[in-house]
Amino acid sequence: MDSAIDLSDPTRALSLPHIRYQLIRLEDTVLFHLIERAQFPLNATIYSPGAIPIRNTPSTNLSFMDWVLRSQEELQSKIRRYESPDEYPFFPDAMAETVLPPLKYPKVLWENDVCVNEELKRRYVGSILPQVCTDVGRKERAEAQENYGSSATADVACLQSLSRRVHFGKFVAESKFLQDEERFVRLIKAEDKQGIDEAITDAKVEKKVLERLRLKAEMYGTDPNMDAEAPRKINVDAVVAMYKDHVIPLTKVVEVEYLMQRLKGTKWE
Numbered sequence: 001m002d003s004a005i006d007l008s009d010p011t012r013a014l015s016l017p018h019i020r021y022q023l024i025r026l027e028d029t030v031l032f033h034l035i036e037r038a039q040f041p042l043n044a045t046i047y048s049p050g051a052i053p054i055r056n057t058p059s060t061n062l063s064f065m066d067w068v069l070r071s072q073e074e075l076q077s078k079i080r081r082y083e084s085p086d087e088y089p090f091f092p093d094a095m096a097e098t099v100l101p102p103l104k105y106p107k108v109l110w111e112n113d114v115c116v117n118e119e120l121k122r123r124y125v126g127s128i129l130p131q132v133c134t135d136v137g138r139k140e141r142a143e144a145q146e147n148y149g150s151s152a153t154a155d156v157a158c159l160q161s162l163s164r165r166v167h168f169g170k171f172v173a174e175s176k177f178l179q180d181e182e183r184f185v186r187l188i189k190a191e192d193k194q195g196i197d198e199a200i201t202d203a204k205v206e207k208k209v210l211e212r213l214r215l216k217a218e219m220y221g222t223d224p225n226m227d228a229e230a231p232r233k234i235n236v237d238a239v240v241a242m243y244k245d246h247v248i249p250l251t252k253v254v255e256v257e258y259l260m261q262r263l264k265g266t267k268w269e
């Protein structure tokens with residue numbers, strides 16, 4: 001799987017404008033996967049471990065959606081998805097040998113074990129989905145068994161694109177570190193997480209992200225030829241809240257935790 005960061009040229013890979021451009025493109029990916037998911041009911045059953053017996057496969061106590069996610073990740077690891085430094089599996093124990101020769105990615109990040117996927121999935125299932133799947137001007141059942149497979153497939157796409165988005169925080173953090181090494185070394189040595197969080201925060205950029213996202217959700221969430229009263233394809237407020245309350249905060253957690261480990265390791269990935 002190709003990395004979205006232009007790793008052929010490490011200088012470009014760590015250019016903040018280039019990274020921010022990738023983050024803007026990822027907004028479209030996340031939004032389109034959410035629109036796909038929002039056409040189905042919440043189907044809460046697929047997130048409960050053991051609630052749906054998974055037939056003709058070794059017994060598992062995973063939820064149906066987790067089983068689909070883990071199975072997809074196992075396959076995708078065989079085609080090198082997780083060799084890319086911007087991809088992190090939700091089930092590291094599912095990683096298998098690749099069927100293709102290994103890729104040689106240039107080293108742009110420093111050794112770290114930062115991964116927020118568990119917290120991301122908890123928030124996705126517990127807070128984000130219930131809002132995204134809320135009725136948007138149409139009567140809807142809470143469950144539709146015939147959509148269990150499609151809902152889980154759309155969830156995998158949403159989770160993987162959200163995971164890439166928040167873990168891009170490592171490239172942002174490395175770029176900011178190189179731009180102001182002395183300040184960050186001082187904050188890291190003082191283990192001043194609050195100070196690091198303030199140093200990596202750009203409130204103007206965050207405001208622009210949310211404004212742009214609202215515009216995109218309003219534009220992509222409606223059919224141009226339908227009248228204004230037609231139901232929207234996505235709950236716009238839910239999309240903006242997702243970024244404001246979860247995506248941006250988790251991206252900053254990744255930035256801070258990556259920087260806290262920046263002076264410990266060797267150059268990696």
Ligand SMILES: C=C(O[C@@H]1C=C(C(=O)O)C=C[C@H]1O)C(=O)O
Pocket residue numbers: 020169172200201202203205206209247248249251252
């Ligand atoms: C990603 C960045 O770092 C922080 C996180 C942001 C986000 O997740 O959208 C935006 C601005 C910063 O507060 C950045 O500076 O672009």
